Amino acid sequence: MIELTEATHKETVSIFTEIEDMNHEQVVLCHDKETGLKAIIAIHNTVLGPAMGGTRMWNYATDQEALTDALRLSRGMTLKNSIAGLNIGGGKAVIIGDASKIKNEALMRRFGKFVHSVSGRYYTAEDVNMTTRDMEYIRMETPYVTGLPEYVGGAGDPSPYTAYGVYMGMKAAAKEAYGLDSLTGKKVLVQGTGNVGINLIDLLIKEGALVTISDIFEDKIKRVTDRYKVEIIAPDQVAGANVDIYAPCALGGTLNHDSIALLHCDIVAGAANNQLLHEISDGQALVDKGILYAPDFLINGGGITNVYYEYAGNHSRERVMAQTELIYDTTLRVFEMSQKSAQTPHQSAIKIAEDRIKSIGNIKLPS
Amino acid sequence: MIELTEATHKETVSIFTEIEDMNHEQVVLCHDKETGLKAIIAIHNTVLGPAMGGTRMWNYATDQEALTDALRLSRGMTLKNSIAGLNIGGGKAVIIGDASKIKNEALMRRFGKFVHSVSGRYYTAEDVNMTTRDMEYIRMETPYVTGLPEYVGGAGDPSPYTAYGVYMGMKAAAKEAYGLDSLTGKKVLVQGTGNVGINLIDLLIKEGALVTISDIFEDKIKRVTDRYKVEIIAPDQVAGANVDIYAPCALGGTLNHDSIALLHCDIVAGAANNQLLHEISDGQALVDKGILYAPDFLINGGGITNVYYEYAGNHSRERVMAQTELIYDTTLRVFEMSQKSAQTPHQSAIKIAEDRIKSIGNIKLPS
Numbered sequence: 001m002i003e004l005t006e007a008t009h010k011e012t013v014s015i016f017t018e019i020e021d022m023n024h025e026q027v028v029l030c031h032d033k034e035t036g037l038k039a040i041i042a043i044h045n046t047v048l049g050p051a052m053g054g055t056r057m058w059n060y061a062t063d064q065e066a067l068t069d070a071l072r073l074s075r076g077m078t079l080k081n082s083i084a085g086l087n088i089g090g091g092k093a094v095i096i097g098d099a100s101k102i103k104n105e106a107l108m109r110r111f112g113k114f115v116h117s118v119s120g121r122y123y124t125a126e127d128v129n130m131t132t133r134d135m136e137y138i139r140m141e142t143p144y145v146t147g148l149p150e151y152v153g154g155a156g157d158p159s160p161y162t163a164y165g166v167y168m169g170m171k172a173a174a175k176e177a178y179g180l181d182s183l184t185g186k187k188v189l190v191q192g193t194g195n196v197g198i199n200l201i202d203l204l205i206k207e208g209a210l211v212t213i214s215d216i217f218e219d220k221i222k223r224v225t226d227r228y229k230v231e232i233i234a235p236d237q238v239a240g241a242n243v244d245i246y247a248p249c250a251l252g253g254t255l256n257h258d259s260i261a262l263l264h265c266d267i268v269a270g271a272a273n274n275q276l277l278h279e280i281s282d283g284q285a286l287v288d289k290g291i292l293y294a295p296d297f298l299i300n301g302g303g304i305t306n307v308y309y310e311y312a313g314n315h316s317r318e319r320v321m322a323q324t325e326l327i328y329d330t331t332l333r334v335f336e337m338s339q340k341s342a343q344t345p346h347q348s349a350i351k352i353a354e355d356r357i358k359s360i361g362n363i364k365l366p367s
Numbered sequence: 368m369i370e371l372t373e374a375t376h377k378e379t380v381s382i383f384t385e386i387e388d389m390n391h392e393q394v395v396l397c398h399d400k401e402t403g404l405k406a407i408i409a410i411h412n413t414v415l416g417p418a419m420g421g422t423r424m425w426n427y428a429t430d431q432e433a434l435t436d437a438l439r440l441s442r443g444m445t446l447k448n449s450i451a452g453l454n455i456g457g458g459k460a461v462i463i464g465d466a467s468k469i470k471n472e473a474l475m476r477r478f479g480k481f482v483h484s485v486s487g488r489y490y491t492a493e494d495v496n497m498t499t500r501d502m503e504y505i506r507m508e509t510p511y512v513t514g515l516p517e518y519v520g521g522a523g524d525p526s527p528y529t530a531y532g533v534y535m536g537m538k539a540a541a542k543e544a545y546g547l548d549s550l551t552g553k554k555v556l557v558q559g560t561g562n563v564g565i566n567l568i569d570l571l572i573k574e575g576a577l578v579t580i581s582d583i584f585e586d587k588i589k590r591v592t593d594r595y596k597v598e599i600i601a602p603d604q605v606a607g608a609n610v611d612i613y614a615p616c617a618l619g620g621t622l623n624h625d626s627i628a629l630l631h632c633d634i635v636a637g638a639a640n641n642q643l644l645h646e647i648s649d650g651q652a653l654v655d656k657g658i659l660y661a662p663d664f665l666i667n668g669g670g671i672t673n674v675y676y677e678y679a680g681n682h683s684r685e686r687v688m689a690q691t692e693l694i695y696d697t698t699l700r701v702f703e704m705s706q707k708s709a710q711t712p713h714q715s716a717i718k719i720a721e722d723r724i725k726s727i728g729n730i731k732l733p734s
Contacts, residue, residue, distance in 0.1 A: 015382070015430040016405050016463075019398050026481065027396040031386050038383050063382040096383075117393065119486035 018068060022075045025051075026121070027067070030114040035107040038097065039114060040067055042074035043122050044090040047361040050120055051091025052146070052304070052311065053077035054127030055111070055138075059098040070094045076273060076297055077304075082353035083330065084301035085323070086308045091122045099129040108134050112141030120144050125307050146307045155310035155320075158303030162271055163199030165324045169299025170245060170269040172331035177266050177292050181328075184208035187243040189233070189265070192250025193220045196271045196303075200249065201228065214238050215250070245269060248296075253277040255293075260285045269294035276346060283344035294331055295349035301327065385435060389442045392418075393488070394434070397481040402474040405464065406481060407434055409441035410489050411457040414728040417487055418458025419513070419671070419678065420444035421494030422478070422505075426465040437461045443640060443664055444671075449720035450697065451668035452690070453675045458489045466496040475501050479508030487511050492674050513674045522677035522687075525670030529638055530566030532691045536666025537612060537636040539698035544633050544659050548695075551575035554610040556600070556632070559617025560587045563638045563670075567616065568595065581605050582617070612636060615663075620644040622660075627652045636661035643713060650711035661698055662716035668694065 019027060028041040043051040053074055060066040070092055078090025095111060097103075115124050115138060125147035126135055132149040139145050139152070148154025170188075175181035188204050189212045190197050197213075197220075204211050205228055212231040215221050224230060233241055238254075239262040246265040248254045252274030260282060268275070268291060275296045276282040286293045302324040309315035330352070337348040386394060395408040410418040420441055427433040437459055445457025462478060464470075482491050482505060492514035493502055499516040506512050506519070515521025537555075542548035555571055556579045557564050564580075564587075571578050572595055579598040582588050591597060600608055605621075606629040613632040615621045619641030627649060635642070635658060642663045643649040653660045669691040676682035697719070704715040 015396065015434060016398065017430075019396060020400075020405075023400055024398055026398070026484065029382065029386060029394040029396070031383060031391055031393070033387075033390055038387075063384075067382060114393065117486055117488055119484055121484055 018071050022071055024071060024074065026118075027071070028114070028118060030111070032110045035104075035110045036097065036102050037095065037107050037110050037114075038063075039093060039095045039111055040070045041093045041114065041118060041122055042067075042070040042091060043118070044071075044074040044092075045078040045357060046089040046091075046121055047357045048082060048086070049088040050123055050144075051077070051089040052081060052123040052125070052308070053090060053092035054125040054147070055093040055095060055130055055134075056127040057095040057097065057099040057103065057129040060094070060096050063096065066094050066096045072274065078357070079350060079353040080297040080301050080304060081308075082356045083298050083349060084305055084308075085326070085356075086305065088123070088308060088311070092127075093122070093124055103129075103134070105137055108137035109141050112138035112145070115144050116142030118144075123311060146311045148310070155306050155315045157195065158306040159195035160199045161302035161306040161320050161324050162196045162300055163203060163302070164321065165302030165305075165327045166196070166200055166247065166249070166269065166271045166299050167203045168325055168328040169294040169331045170247065170267070172328045172335070173267045173269050173292050173294045174245070175332065176335045182207070183245075185210065186245055187212065188245045188247060189214065189238065189241050189243040190247045190249055191215075191235075191238050191254065191270070192248070192272065193224050194249070196300075197249040198224060200247065200271065201230070212241065212243060239263060241265075248272040248275050255282050255286065257282065257285070260289065260291075263289065263291060265291060267292045267294070269299060270296065271300045272296060273300065279346060280344075283346040287344050292335070293345050295334060295346045297353075298330060298334060298349045299327055385438050389438055391438060391441065393485075394438070395481070395485060397478070399477045402471075402477045403464065403469050404462065404474050404477050404481075405430070406460060406462045406478055407437045408460045408481065408485060408489055409434075409437040409458060410485070411438075411441040411459075412445040412724065413456040413458075413488055414724050415449060415453070416455040417490055417511075418444070418456040419448060419490040419492070419674070420457060420459035421492040421514070422460040422462060422497055422501075423494040424462040424464065424466040424470065424496040427461070427463050430463065433461050433463045439641070445724070446717060446720040447664040447668050447671060448675075449723045450665050450716060451672055451675075452693070452723075453672065455490070455675060455678070459494075460489070460491055470496075470501070472504055475504035476508050479505035479512070482511050483509030485511075490678060513678045515677070522673050522682045524562065525673040526562035527566045528669035528673040528687050528691055529563045529667055530570060530669070531688065532669030532672070532694045533563070533567055533614065533616070533636065533638045533666050534570045535692055535695040536661040536698045537614065537634070539695045539702070540634045540636050540659050540661045541612070543699065543702045549574070550612075552577065553612055554579065555612040555614060556581065556605065556608050556610040557614045557616055558582075558602075558605050558621070558637070559615070559639065560591050561616065563667075564614075564616040565591060567614065567638065568597070579608065579610060606630060608632075615639040615642050622649050622653065624649065624652070627656065627658075630656065630658060632658060634659045634661070636666060637663065638667045639663060640667065646713060647711075650713040654711050659702070660712050662701060662713045664720075665697060665701060665716045666694055 026043040030039040074092035081088045150156040171181040188209045193215045239259040242264040245267040248270035255275045256277035306320045338345045393410040397406040441459035448455045517523040538548040555576045560582045606626040609631040612634040615637035622642045623644035673687045705712045
């Protein structure tokens with residue numbers, strides 16, 4: 001069980017550097033030899049409530065990459081949950097490894113025990129390479145899991161709510177850019193036609209927008225073309241596409257120095273997380289180009305709102321839709337604040353999220 | 368609260384390397400900007416029960432050094448607690464920083480909240496640069512703390528029990544080396560005359576041993592000379608001292624390549640943690656020189672036994688003394704196993720500790 005190890009010299013690296021920079025509360029490194037589990041639970045901020053955010057499984061090249069991902073994603077959840085007006089903090093977990101090779105019941109349940117060990121300071125949910133079945137395994141070891149399938153009492157698929165929130169944010173951006181929030185006749189490019197993308201397309205088509213799509217997977221494109229007549233463009237044509245609105249709904253980092261130079265659109269409003277590769281410089285580059293950016297963590301908060309009401313125990317479709325609809329107002333408020341303060345919309349949205357945490361933190365009763 | 372940070376390139380280093388090598392279960396990185404707290408809670412093994420081990424505050428040169436220290440110390444606690452026959456696992460915490468500068472009530476209580484957050488999987492206690500007052504602050508935030516002062520219901524100073532266990536281990540070594548376990552007339556060098564050292568000296572003098580002492584602090588030497596007539600040697604004369612028994616009761620790592628070459632003694636038996644700088648090679652070097660080594664984590668387990676019964680809620684002086692006395696038998700068993708298996712005593716002691724964890728792990732009922 002325990003190996004005799006000789007003392008060895010290690011590279012000097014500051015483990016706390018990123019934790020201090022981004023101001024995390026707690027990072028839990030989890031290891032289990034039997035199942036081969038290596039996981040990181042990052043708890044960024046719990047002022048508003050327990051940290052909530054999904055678990056991602058990924059075959060990271062290095063442990064450091066996994067840590068950085070967990071730290072950035074958990075901070076993003078703090079911002080998202082705060083600006084959505086939810087009483088939860090920000091957290092995220094990553095499991096290191098190839099899901100197709102090492103994921104099994106024992107690994108997921110061992111992970112569930114680790115989630116349990118932080119005593120409800122972190123609630124997990126589905127994310128990349130995780131399934132509702134995995135959530136059920138985690139649920140066998142801990143109650144601190146949300147986003148369960150409807151047949152075991154969960155709130156079900158969050159994608160329609162995420163799509164609805166993005167749609168609200170997009171309409172607010174149209175209101176700001178064009179004076180009218182109608183999307184009728186607007187050319188909208190949806191990059192990534194997964195579960196959120198296709199729900200967004202439903203809403204856009206219904207309103208009479210002219211939809212263009214792009215995806216790296218043929219089957220996902222087909223799912224759209226089976227339903228609608230839409231224009232399709234190749235993934236490498238996305239950045240330069242001549243459209244009114246660009247909706248990144250796939251990977252993060254699509255707004256970067258190279259892509260922004262090519263963009264031909266008035267508005268960016270999509271569901272992907274971490275769209276700006278560099279939060280400050282790329283956010284500013286969009287402003288400089290006269291492109292209105294609806295902050296990702298603000299407008300994609302519909303899904304977590306759905307999960308939140310499952311956690312809070314008072315979920316209903318109407319409640320989630322009503323709360324998600326507020327994204328429209330908040331997005332307009334962000335644009336107004338951004339103009340008045342000469343900040344980018346992304347910075348203004350962060351300020352709103354942080355101010356809420358600060359003010360609610362101040363009124364907390366001693367516990 | 369949250370700073371906007373640009374993505375930066377990080378050194379690639381494998382955070383899990385040591386955790387996998389030493390087979391830890393869980394490592395918790397704790398951070399609080401307000402109080403300046405940076406702490407690491409290392410939970411090595413919880414098969415026998417919750418991980419127990421003290422909190423050390425130290426001004427580490429790097430975070431990595433702090434992590435390595437926490438990982439090695441927590442593994443040591445697993446071995447110590449197992450071979451002592453206690454129903455607790457191994458853990459340890461370190462707080463990074465200069466205790467004389469940053470330690471205060473808020474910092475200790477914030478740390479207590481983090482101890483609480485791992486839901487009783489880790490129990491803390493006093494270690495280097497911590498006081499019973501600090502334990503009281505931690506106790507305000509969590510029940511998962513032991514080693515409290517007697518006036519608040521704790522089991523009090525563990526030093527007499529640690530000293531008694533070292534004395535038992537030393538007598539067992541004398542039995543093995545000389546055929547008789549009497550220490551009467553034996554020249555014993557006690558390096559480090561802190562709380563454990565002075566209690567050990569009491570026992571040695573009572574039995575008629577010829578005690579030599581060494582310490583880097585004048586006031587600690589004076590505390591002994593006020594009571595007894597003993598020989599005093601300078602710290603740099605310790606390794607080469609011509610004695611029967613050498614008892615390291617100060618820092619770790621005093622048994623290393625250089626010092627072992629100088630040793631003139633039959634037995635090493637002391638209270639310091641991690642006496643062997645390199646567990647395998649330095650342990651073997653002692654065997655090669657014909658010096659009998661009583662493993663540190665075995666014979667210094669009296670203190671944690673005292674703390675254990677406080678945790679278990681059935682503490683009495685008699686119970687702790689009786690359990691500590693068993694160190695005599697276990698030490699003899701280690702020497703016997705070592706001879707039969709051509710392992711060093713240190714390796715045999717590790718084997719006994721690991722075998723207990725394995726066998727108890729196997730009989731555990733599902734929980």
